[in-house]
Amino acid sequence: MRFNRMLLSTTLVVVALVIQVSVLARLHLPGAVPDLVLLTVLALAMVYGHVSGALIGFGAGLLADLAPPADHAAGRYALVLCVIGYLAGLVKPENGQLRSATGPMAVVVVAAMGSTLLYSLVGALVGDTAARHVGLGNLLFTAALYDLLLAPFVVPALMALARRADNDPLAESSTSAKAPDVSSGWLSSGTGLRIGRQRGGLRVKATKARVARAGRIKGVKRL
Structure with a gap:
C-alpha cells in the first residue's frame, strides 16, 4: 500500500472506532450497534481494491478487538473484517467512482448481515453463545437497518476522500515537469x-x- 493510503486509512479507522465506542455504543439501541468501522472498511475497499481492503479490514478489526470495552477474544473481529474487506474490494466500482447508490447500499446490507453472521459463527467455535440469547435474527435485521441508515452519510464521503487522496495532483505535476x-x-x-x-x-x-x-x-x- 502507498504511504498516503496507509495514513488516510489509519486515520479514518481510528476516528471511526473512537466515534463508535464513545457515541454509537452508548445509544443503547435495541439489537445490534451501528458499525461505523465496518462502513469505513467498505468505503476504502471499494476504492482501493480487494488486497488493500483485506489489509485495512484486518487492521481495523484488530483495533476493535483490542479497544475497550472489548469482551471477546482478540483476532475475532479482525478475521471478520478481513474477509468483508476482501469481498467488498472485489465489487469495486470502475475508477472507484459511484454511478448509482443501489450497488453500494446493497453491499452495505450484505456486509452488515454477513459480518454479524460470521462473527456469531466464529464466536460459536470458541464457545461464545451470546448471539443465541439475544437472537440471531434480531441481530441480523437491526445490523442491516442501522448500517443502511448510516451508510448514505458515511460511505460516499469516505470514498470521495479516498479518491482525492489517492490522486495526488502535486505528484502528477512534478512528474510531468520532470518529463x-x-x-x-x-x-x-x-x-x-x-x-x-x-x-x-x-x-x-x-x-x-x-x-x-x-x-x-x-x-x-x-x-
Missing part, C-alpha cells in the same frame, strides 16, 4: 523549423551554384 514533451516543445520553440529552413536554403544555394558553374563550363566549350 516534458520534447516534440511539442521543439516544434513550438521554432528551433527545429529554423534549422530545417537553414538547411533547405543551403541546399538551394548549393544547387544554384552547381548549375551556374555547369553553365559557365558549357559556355567555354561553345567558344
Whole structure:
C-alpha cells in the first residue's frame, strides 16, 4: 500500500472506532450497534481494491478487538473484517467512482448481515453463545437497518476522500515537469523549423551554384 493510503486509512479507522465506542455504543439501541468501522472498511475497499481492503479490514478489526470495552477474544473481529474487506474490494466500482447508490447500499446490507453472521459463527467455535440469547435474527435485521441508515452519510464521503487522496495532483505535476514533451516543445520553440529552413536554403544555394558553374563550363566549350 502507498504511504498516503496507509495514513488516510489509519486515520479514518481510528476516528471511526473512537466515534463508535464513545457515541454509537452508548445509544443503547435495541439489537445490534451501528458499525461505523465496518462502513469505513467498505468505503476504502471499494476504492482501493480487494488486497488493500483485506489489509485495512484486518487492521481495523484488530483495533476493535483490542479497544475497550472489548469482551471477546482478540483476532475475532479482525478475521471478520478481513474477509468483508476482501469481498467488498472485489465489487469495486470502475475508477472507484459511484454511478448509482443501489450497488453500494446493497453491499452495505450484505456486509452488515454477513459480518454479524460470521462473527456469531466464529464466536460459536470458541464457545461464545451470546448471539443465541439475544437472537440471531434480531441481530441480523437491526445490523442491516442501522448500517443502511448510516451508510448514505458515511460511505460516499469516505470514498470521495479516498479518491482525492489517492490522486495526488502535486505528484502528477512534478512528474510531468520532470518529463516534458520534447516534440511539442521543439516544434513550438521554432528551433527545429529554423534549422530545417537553414538547411533547405543551403541546399538551394548549393544547387544554384552547381548549375551556374555547369553553365559557365558549357559556355567555354561553345567558344
